[in-house]
Amino acid sequence: MSIWLIAASAAGIAADGPLPTALPDQGQIERRLDEEIVVTGQRPTFKTDVVQVGAFRNQAILDTPASIAVIPRALLDAQGAIGLEEALRNAPGVTQQATSPTTSNNFVSRGVLMNARTNYRLNGALQIINLSPVPIENKQRVELLKGVSALYYGLATPSGIVNVVAKRAGDRPVTSLYINGDAEGSVGAGFDIGRKFGSDERFGVRINSYSAHIETPIDGVNGHRYLASGAFDWQASDRLSLKFDIEHYRRATDEPGGIALAAFRLLDDIPDPHSRYAPSNAPYRTWSTNALGRADYALGDAWSLRAELGLAQSRRQRSRADFSFTSAATVESGAGRIAGNYTADQEYRNEYVRTEIAGKLPTFGIEHELLFGFARNRQIQEEQNQRSYAPVAQNFYDPRRIAFDSLTFTTTRVLPRSVNIDTGFYMLDIAHVGEKLLLIGGVRRVLYDTKDSTGDYRMKAWTPTGGIVFKPTPRSSLYFTYIEGLESAGTAPAGTTNEGDILRPVLSKQIEAGGRIEVAGALASLAYFHIDRGLGYINDANIYVVNGTAIHEGVEASLQGHVTPQLSVALSGQYLKATQQETGVATQEGKRIDNTPRWAASLFAEYHPPILPDLGVNAGLYYTGLRYADALNAYVMPAYTTYSLGANYRLTLSNDRAVMLRVNGDNLTNKRYWSTGGAVFYVGLARQVRFSASMDF
Template sequence: MKIQTNTPYIARRATGMTVLALAVASVFLPAHAEDKAAVLEAVDVVATGAPAYKTETANIGPLGEKSVLDTPYAINVIPAELLENQQLKSVREAFRYMPSVQGENIRPQTRGLQAGVVQNTRIDGMNIAATTDYPIEQFDRIEVLNGLAGALYGPASPAGTFNYVLKRPTETPLRRFSVGYASQGSGSVTADISDRFGEDKRFGFRVNLLDEGGESYVDRSKLDRKLASLAFDVQLTSDTKLETNVSRYHYTSKGLPGTFELGTGVVYPTAPDPKRVGYGQPFAGDDNVTETYSARIKHRLNQNWNLTAGILKQSSDRASTVPTNTLTNNAGAYSVKVATTTFSLDEILSYTLALNGRVNAAGMTHDVVVSTTGFEWDRYTPYTTGAITLGTSNLNNPTVFNQPGNIPNFKNRYKAQTTRQQAITVGDTIGFNEQWSAGLFLSQSWIDQYGSNPNGTVAPAKSYNDGGLSSNATISYKPQKNMTVYASYADSLQQGDTSGAITLAPYRSKQWELGYKLAYEKLNFGAALFQIERPFAFAPAGGVFAVQGDQRNRGLELTANGALTRDLTLYAGLTYLDPRLLNTASATPTNKQIMGLPRIAGNILLDYRIAAVPGLAVNLNVSHLGSREGNSANTYKVDGYTVADLGARYSTLLMGRPTTWRIAINNVTDERYWANITPSGQNGYTGTGAGTGTLGAPRTIRATMQMDF
């Protein structure tokens, strides 16, 4: 393992960021005595008990904040404390802790189905782009609802709903700063500052700042992350609250391994060493700027009725030159191209409006919701597109190429596509008694898509106007107050797939789910059996892209999270998945497993507080993925992997300030593995059966020192 520091560079980062952060905080320093006592009390809690990692509620779109135990859906929540203790840097890294979710280096997915670009992913319940990186530093928690949710959120792939919850102003003053180091020479400085002011502290703010940069785990690579985020709240009246947010995130990653594709007759080899220079190119990668603005107003009409409205505007500006290495034979030869065909700008305006209330009638309760949600999404593509060939190379002796002079100007672009989507939802959850309840939700949706040519004319093959109804019915039974058994059926529209110049009309997915939840005071358990069916679109060799088959995914999900003992915390999950193609027009993939999806996926995080040394804790995280089919004909498998991460933290007082030191060694055995094998098409088969592979990261070290002022 190579560990290389770049002390002057890290020092410059720390100095500049610290000056900026202290300037923001200085208005509120020094802390009041009672505030300091509160922080010291928090440190004492860390020293005397393990973290909980157990979340009682989650935001279920138009239903609002609901009890996870009482909600008839499979829901995973990664809380802030876990995100912080594991030193995670992006939302994609958080997905590895949920075995039903895959999301590293690909669009996120649950239950073996990949999300749409916008339809499945949200910040505070409003649609955003899934195709850019999001820093974990601005989020309080990550919520995932597995499977279909079209009756609640509108048309979407049955890939699940991913909701990122922004940090909000704290009730007591917060002035938290940290400096960090990561292999092999990357330094970071962060600040998290919050306070309230004004009469009755009706105004509140929270600022999150991040500056990270240096070399990543490959020589001559570059990682640069800069975030400025502000959350500002106003308590307009005792019943009305306005929440606003603004953020800008600049993410640059160059020189890391590119993606690997396969030529005809070629299979995925044993995963090579991701640290080798040449699997990526020093000039190639991502340079993304994401700006997000949002506002929500929450109004309590009375003790039973609430109104919530929100609007979000996002610009995701991307200059993507990630290299594609196409393996041309089984001896390791490959050709290298720089991909420049990606849409370079996504502009999204999304919104939500929900009225929730409870009515008591005829001895029953009715939790009623009427809501609308939707978005307008514009996509821009450069006038000059197409892959640029760099040359040929070999896995045993990878080549570093010079930067070509014909990389296009990504900002010289035109509006290539506009999508408008809206859904109106009505629903009622009926409580018959303390044990039995049932829910019914209906959503009428409209989808409009307009494609344009570079000269501004309409592209009819990429345009359509359609709509339809999505539904969800549930029934729940509580044998005891801390148990829920539920069954549900859902069907949902999803936007049609696109291949080349052909865009298909929307089609319908269906899901059946049977679940069980058990909640103790400090520990939660969950289990869910499911089956998802949807039409399957592909183009057989020499054929036309169309719906020509069915996809059926069956599976079982098991989860457990919370405190096993006073000193030991668990956050774990296990998923079994059987994803198959049925009734396809081509005989090759019929009744075959979908390539790239493992039968077994599991993750277990154990966090142990060492009682003999107050403030000291250690953790172990183990991720396992079973073998995966390497092609659509299922003629060979790609090896699975088991990756272990080790970590430790120590909380104490330094110069009278609460301070936490953290260190983590990720992939401690330096396992070489294919992190993802994904089909070339979102549906999983394009007639060629080829896919795209991405390498997992090698052994890396992360360390931070966090101090509260």
Template sequence: MLQHRPLAGRGFARPRAAHDLTHQHPNHPQHVPAPSPITRAIAGVFAICTASLTFVSGTTYAQQAPQASQASDGQPAAKDTAALPTTTVSSNRDEDVKVERVTSGALGTRRAVNTPFSVVGVNSEQIRNQMAQTATDAFKWDPAVTTLSENKRNENSYFAVRGMRVDMLDGTKIDGQNFVSWQADIPLEPFEQVELLKGLSGFMYGFGAPGGIVNYVLKRPTDEPLRQFSVGYEASNVWSQKLDLGGRFGPDNRFGYRLNLVNEEGNTAEPNNHVRRKTISFATDFRITPDLTWSADVAYWKRQTTGTLFGMSFGGATAVPDANKVARNLAQPFTYYETDALTAGTALDYRINDQWKANFKYRFARQNRLNGDSFLYVMNSAGDYSDTQYKWKTAYYYQAWDAMVEGKFATGPFKHNVVFGVSYQTQVKLNDNGLGGNGISLGTSNIYNPSLLPNQDIGMDYQPYRSEKISQRAIFASDTVDITSRISALVGLRYTQFNDDLYDIYGQTGTSYKAKPVTPTLALMYKTDNDSTAYASYVESLEPGGSASITDSNYPTTYGPLKSKQYEVGWKADKQSWGANLALFRVERGYGYTNVSNFYVQDGTQRFQGLDASGWVRLARDWRVMGGVLLLNTKAVNVDDPNVAGKRIFAAPRYVVTGRVEYDTPFVRGLTVAAGVKVTGQQEVDAANTLSIPAYTTIDVSAKYATRIAGKSVVLRAAINNLTDKHYWTTTYNGFVLPGSTRTFLASATMDF
């Protein structure tokens, strides 16, 4: 399911447009209605504000920002302790904002500094200040995060952590429960916080790849009335409108609500690329008693893009072409990609007493995915390529039930913090047996001078069928024992009954995989003081096996589960004016790859080891500096294929370096400017290391101006991503490359009313 499953059963990928920007897909017109007079007025005010800036950036500290008590957008803090406080601007600079607590799956909710793992979080204030559109943007300044694909000219924004891809089937959670994000972006507007657990998560979340867990924490009802409207602009002509409402009502304010609405449409800065996006989310709760709360939520989003490319590969090439020489308008304008998702959840939270609490929660999720994009196969060193469009439809249905109890007690001199619970979840995939999945040849062109190819409109011929069902039943327990006031130990176990059934197009069971693993977690922690912790941890995890893609000779072969182990020692600090995270890690993971005979195999072990370090500090009153470095050594070991044995793991950079500076200007009250740089090292493109993409550097700048108009908070923001318009490649699957994003200007105005 992991590894090559993105390609399983779909044909392959999709191309991007030629240089004729006027060619339109009939269902996705490139024309965008003119903005309203109000929108133009707001944009004009902001243009005047930002024109005077020499460089720009939002006020947040990326993942490790310092603490603050209020939010600059004037947004009240949510009641949930896992959500982040926000701030109100009342001086010439914003108070610092940081993530205080994070969700840790089967460990419950804890301060990040008190966990024996590498975990970071970004709250909604930071997301707005960074003008982040995806989780990849939100965690951009963490050196452990490497961009694998962008979401404008490619299908979705996707990233790896410490060189390991985040699993799109098991690596995404909403409020700690499984959510599908297969080749799809999750909008950030419905969420109060996004958290990233780096590395293995077997005990905390069950089956999943060692790339980590991305947990989205939903916005919940606010205790104080919230009325907020935003209008946004993205080059070259994308306009968005966003509404965020929250509050409480009824006797003793026992009923709460939170509503988020988003509309976005227009032509992006990428050639031939048009985006249309809508999001709606609603959350409510009822405080039945002071100790018992019922909550529920529902969210729906849809995203449509044209001019999209799934990937590129090279036949017989000895080097990947220079990205500076390759044209950017590679995708045909009539190619398209669409996803929509629906999720609904409910929960009961009960505080038994001051020491014990319990909760039960249920979540349903559904995702539809419609491919109409294409794949480019570069045939020679001259850059000639064949363009094949794939039309494919898939759907995923998830359900999850979880019950958990957390409590504290003492046995003699030892204090215990225990968690135990049960969970059950199912995943059903619908695949497509239609003709479009076999690929539609659009013709040939050249990557240095692409041309408009004819649209081969042969229809869809969708034939959905249930291709796979995965079920997991689990019971888990953990005990964090305070041995002394500074030393504590963690022991956790999860027992899982895992079942994976694969079906043919006639509904008959083909292959079944069953496993009953016990995945342990062991850790020792030493509190160097109240706000810092040294730790050593060991984690085991299993992930579903990989599948051969339709381009592999042994398609559709699927393999059994893969086992991973992780060893990590580290130190973390979360101080008032500085913070740091330092980790030495080693991950051993089963290896799945396509060999030189074009067969997908599971053979040997991937080994990842390195240093992951980051930190931030406030210098004087108005300056904040953050930065980090990832040094990564990867190797294929115990592999039978001599072409792969001893080689580096593909799509894993040798190093990543990040740096960001923020300045609260004393000469303009409420204005913060910043600039950031990220250097991503060389990456191998394939398992045999025959191709690689070079290191590249991107620079972002942004600005934020917070003021009050008629007694209401108004915040203006602007940013330029990829300031130097750097041309670069990214790589995801074995043998694939994708073009990086072009320079893009963004702006927004947010008003309380």
């Protein structure tokens, strides 16, 4: 089946019956996600056969010339995941930077920061804004396409693209009610309903809703969140299909307070993870709405058209509180102060449009899968008023209660409105030379416009892509790719002098070579990568700059799926060498890039005893190696390992009803570790125990 030919029928959430040995080769049928096809008598697997991200949408993973981590619903459920942080811990080397794990996620992959406004996608398409934590209750899977992704996505950092795929209505009706909570006192409830209806079941609807009260292990940090979403499908004719997704989610918590780099440098031990330094009721509030429409029209058996239109809006009220000691002499007593700011009017909007024509063209025994497209992303950041407050006395070891209303705001910094427009024209050819060889070539014409208070700026570039996939056997593949891309040099992070400033784009280059092989019921992968990009770091004046070259190279390996009928695993590891070059600073040259672990690994396994197959027991290990906190490698964030345990039991009732009970514990040894690096540091969460119960009708 062509990887580009677009469906005229909606993908389902589940289908009974045996797994087909071959997929139909028709232009009007879209390849289903692997977890949408249920093999009778077997449990869902951690293994993935199909990817949904970017230009690789609906392509067999063995044919995909890139390193992709896919976290399917079965794995998310087994781990009791409640957000992207729990999902992406299955992709080693993913760390966080300069944000609290209780408020938002600022991920780093392959040692490169993921831009919150360009590197997150809904259904492989719409740029969603990750300043508000992305919910996963209504998602079927989470994917991380690692490295440069310029051909399809335009400007994005070469860390990777996080793609969240929405649940959709399928052949089987879905009615699920669930509750969950944790030992801290959090409690939530939601429902998931999916149906197909109408003549020939041409309409599909999937509705999800969730609401929760949040408690965290950090003293006095709590709040609430809720989600409402709908995924709608209409098979309008044999040739035309329409899809529409909309979701709205809110989250309100308190800011826990971070530790400024100046204070971090004076610490010998990792602080108490329960401590809150920020004022009480210091708000962190987010509101997000994402809407995405898509139309597919089959021109025949070989060619099709696709059009997509989307809007992502996010609003945030953010307070910051960074602790620093009064002086080095007060470290023992803990005497210090907090300082920070409050921004009540952070508003962001992404406007998205894409059109494509795709199809097959056989020439001289070679079958070409061609894609021609146009995409435009318009990013808007409205003017913001950031109010700083006078430093307030605080004790590091015995934090006192400070009322947010008691703060004295002294200065206001205006962050001007900015508009970035990323326009791209692209083409891609995947040439099938026989059954074993795929040759890949493509190029994107980039037109990037920036409009802000300093004036207008336009950047033009051609970004090529080339690669080869060789399949020695039907169940194995080897690949090599070369990709160039433009990336935003990023936004100056919290705590820097130029916080909030957006830097000009820079060029990234990547080569990657890897291989995959199916082993029993699992997929094993191995990849080498080398990324050459502009170097961004915080200099001695606490200013975020781009100066010099960053070289990121390493090796990744993974094994995911059933290794026996009773044992499922998700194992992966990464070796990363990320160094600074051509900085012009002798003491910095050749040093490791800050917040980049040399080694990282995740190991997770679930076992179902043959004598009690409805019972599942699981365990996990997550390791992050030593990281440096600064560009000169003078200060260290030690390596750490956290452990998890879990169990689940499925109780079958009458009338096709079932109850699933789950319990999961994370960081069971109460390990103290630094969760994030950057200009501001946050301690990782203390031990957590989560539980859930769901009933399927």
